[in-house]
Amino acid sequence: xxxxxxxxxxLRALRPAxxxxxxxxxxxxxxxxxxxxANGAFVNPEGTRVRPSGGSALxxxxxxxxxxxxxxxxxxxxxxxxxxxxxxxxxxxxxxxRLTWTGHSSVLAEIDGHRVLFDPVWGERCSPFPFAGxxxxxxxxxxxxxxxxxxxxxxSHDHYDHLDLPTIKALAGTDxxxxxxxxxxxxxxxxxxxxxxxxxxxxxxxTQVGGLTLTxxxxxxxxxxxxxxxxxxxxxxxxxxGDEHRIYHSGDTGYFEGFKEIGAEHGPFDAxxxxxxxxSEFWPDIHMTPEEGMxxxxxxxxxxPSGVMLPIHWATFxxxxxxxxxxxxxxxxxxxxxxxxxxxxxxGEPFExxxxxxxxxxxxxxxxxxxxxxxxxxxxDVVMTVSDRSRRAEGDSGEPETVSAG
Numbered sequence: 001x002x003x004x005x006x007x008x009x010x011l012r013a014l015r016p017a018x019x020x021x022x023x024x025x026x027x028x029x030x031x032x033x034x035x036x037x038a039n040g041a042f043v044n045p046e047g048t049r050v051r052p053s054g055g056s057a058l059x060x061x062x063x064x065x066x067x068x069x070x071x072x073x074x075x076x077x078x079x080x081x082x083x084x085x086x087x088x089x090x091x092x093x094x095x096x097x098r099l100t101w102t103g104h105s106s107v108l109a110e111i112d113g114h115r116v117l118f119d120p121v122w123g124e125r126c127s128p129f130p131f132a133g134x135x136x137x138x139x140x141x142x143x144x145x146x147x148x149x150x151x152x153x154x155x156s157h158d159h160y161d162h163l164d165l166p167t168i169k170a171l172a173g174t175d176x177x178x179x180x181x182x183x184x185x186x187x188x189x190x191x192x193x194x195x196x197x198x199x200x201x202x203x204x205x206x207t208q209v210g211g212l213t214l215t216x217x218x219x220x221x222x223x224x225x226x227x228x229x230x231x232x233x234x235x236x237x238x239x240x241x242g243d244e245h246r247i248y249h250s251g252d253t254g255y256f257e258g259f260k261e262i263g264a265e266h267g268p269f270d271a272x273x274x275x276x277x278x279x280s281e282f283w284p285d286i287h288m289t290p291e292e293g294m295x296x297x298x299x300x301x302x303x304x305p306s307g308v309m310l311p312i313h314w315a316t317f318x319x320x321x322x323x324x325x326x327x328x329x330x331x332x333x334x335x336x337x338x339x340x341x342x343x344x345x346x347x348g349e350p351f352e353x354x355x356x357x358x359x360x361x362x363x364x365x366x367x368x369x370x371x372x373x374x375x376x377x378x379x380x381d382v383v384m385t386v387s388d389r390s391r392r393a394e395g396d397s398g399e400p401e402t403v404s405a406g
Contacts (some may be wrong), residue, residue, distance in 0.1 A: 018165040019127035019226040020158065020187030021177050023233065027200070031182050031232060034202050041231030042182075042223070046256045048285040050222045059282075072323040075367040077313065079138035082349035086146040093352050097245045097270055099343070100350040102141050102317035104317075105162055107249065107273050112242030114151045114212050118249045118273065119162040122170070126161035126317055128225065133160070134317045137324070141348025150176040152209045156251025157235035161317055165191060179207055179214050184232030187225070203236060212214070213238050215239045217262045219253035221286050239266035245354070248300055249273045254285040255292040259299035266303045270308070271343075271353035277314025277327040287313075287320070290330030294338050305340035308353040315347070315364065325368035332362060386390065 006223040023031055026275040036042055084100065093110050100108040105119040122144050127133020144167065153176055156162050163184065177199060180188065185198040201216035208214075216236040223233040238249045239262065248262070248269045263269075276293040288296060290311070297309040314327040328344070335342040343358040346350050351358050 003241055015226075016128040017191070018160070020163075021190035022094050022167075022188040022226075023183045027183065027186055028232065030200075031151055034182060034204055034234075036096055036234070039377065040170050040373060042234050044220050044222075044256075044285075045218045045258050046220060048220055048222075048254065049283070050286060051283065056367045060191075069321065072369055072371060073318045073321070074137060074369075075364070076369045079367060080209060080346050081138060081141040082346040084146075084348040084350060086148060088141075088350060089146070089148055090260070093350075094286070095223065095354045096242075097247070097343075097354055098350050098352050099247075099271060099273070099310060101273075101310060101312060101320045101347060101400075102347050103136075103138060103347040104314070105156070105251070105273075105275065105312045106251075107310070107312065108147055109240065109247055109249075111240060111245050111247060114210050114242065115149065116212070116214075116240060117147065117150050117153045118158055118238070119155060119251070120167045120171070121161060121164040121316075123164045123166040126159075126164070126319075128160065128165075134319055137316055137318065138347060141346075143152045143168055150174070151212070152177045152179050152214065153239075154178075154214065154249065155180040156219070157181060157221060158187055158213050158225055158233045158236065159224065159252065161319065162251065163187060163225075168193065169296055179216075179238070181216055181234035181236040183223075186233070195257055201236070203233065208358060211243055211312040213241045215241075216254075217248075217266065218258045219251050220258075221252045221254070236278070239269075241266065245270045247271050247273070250275045250279075250288075250293075250296065252287060252313075253296075255288050257299075263300035263302055268304070270309060272297050272300055272307060273310045273312045275313035276311040276331050277322075278317075278319040279322065279327075280320045288367075290327055291334045293331065294334035294340060297340065298338060299397075305338050307341070308358055309335070309340060309342045310353075311344075323369075323371070325364045328364045 009287050033038055096112050097109040106121050107118045109116040122140050125133045167193050177197050179199045182202050185200040188198055203216055203218045206213050206215040217239050219235050221235040221236045223235050237251045240247050246269045252275055272295040274292040274297055275288055279287040280287045301307055310333045341352055345359040346363050
C-alpha cells in the first residue's frame with residue numbers, strides 16, 4: 001500500500017524517503033472506521049493543544065536563540081555509556097525480565113523468553129534529512145546487530161525520534177515482526193517491510209507474539225512526518241504481558257486520567273518505561289514533566305509505589321528548552337517524594353527490574369553544566385532499593401533502608 005500520488009510527478013522525486021507514505025486503500029478505510037477517528041483525524045482522549053499559540057511561539061523562539069540557554073541544553077562533556085556487548089545480552093536474564101535502555105525512548109525488553117525492541121532509533125539525527133535536525137548528544141551504546149534476534153519491534157508513533165528510517169531499513173532485512181498503531185504500517189511498507197510482518201492496532205486491540213500479549217493503549221499526543229501532517233496515523237502506549245511479567249512503555253504522551261484505566265486493565269507492571277523529557281510550558285498537553293511521569297507510574301500501579309520506573313525520552317536529543325540534566329534530577333525528586341523505585345541506567349546498561357538491585361547512580365552529574373539542571377556531585381540522594389519498594393508496596397510503614405548515590 002503506497003501513499004497517494006502527487007499531482008505533479010516531479011515533486012515526488014523531491015520528497016524525502018523519510019517522509020514515508022500516507023495510508024490508503026483498505027488501511028485508510030480501517031482508520032476511518034476507528035472509534036478514535038473523527039472529522040478526518042485521530043482524536044486524543046482529552047482535549048489537547050498540540051502547538052504553542054502565536055505569542056508563545058515568539059517567546060519560545062527567543063529562548064531557543066539564547067546562547068546561554070542553548071549551552072544548558074547539552075552536556076558539558078561525553079555522556080558516560082555502559083560498555084555492553086552482544087555476549088552480555090546472550091545469556092538469559094536470571095529473573096526472566098531485563099531492560100536495556102539505549103538512549104531516548106529506545107529500550108530492549110527481554111521478557112519471559114522473548115525479545116521486544118521499543119522505538120529503536122539508531123540514526124544520527126531525528127530528522128528527514130541527514131544534514132540537518134537534532135543530532136545525537138551521545139553515540140549509540142552498541143550496534144543494532146549486537147541486540148541479537150528480535151521477536152517484535154514495537155513503535156509508539158511516527159515522529160522522527162521514535163520511527164527512524166535508517167533503523168527500520170536495517171530491520172527490514174530481518175524476519176522480525178512489527179507491532180504499530182493504525183496507519184504506521186504505511187511507512188513500514190514504503191521502506192521495505194512486508195505486509196505480513198506488520199501487526200497494526202487501534203487502541204485497546206491486542207496481538208499475540210509467541211507467549212506475549214501486546215496491547216496498544218491510549219496516549220495523549222499527535223503524529224506526522226511530512227509537510228502536510230494529516231492526522232492519519234495513530235499514536236499509542238503499549239502494555240506487554242508474558243507468562244510471568246508485565247511491562248509498559250508510554251511512548252510520547254501528556255498526562256491524562258486514562259493511565260488509571262490502563263493500570264486497572266493491564267497492570268500492575270513489573271516495570272514502566274515513562275517519558276519524562278522534552279516537556280515545556282509551551283506544549284504542556286503532549287509531553288510529561290518528571291513529576292507527571294511519576295504520577296502516571298503510580299496511576300498505572302493502582303496508586304501504589306510498586307514496580308520500577310525507567311525514565312525515558314531524555315539525554316539523547318535536544319528537543320526542548322529545559323536544561324539537559326533536569327529530567328534526571330526531576331525524576332529523582334519525584335521518586336523520593338512518592339517513595340517509589342526508579343532505575344537510572346547509563347545508556348546501554350542492562351538491568352533486571354525484579355532483581356535485588358537496580359542502577360541508582362545519577363550518572364549525568366559529572367557532565368551537567370552549571371545551571372544546567374544537575375546538582376553538585378557531592379550532594380547525596382536517597383534512592384529506594386528493590387526490596388524497600390516491595391516492602392512499601394505491601395504496606396510496611398517502617399522506615400525504609402536506603403542507599404546513597406551521587
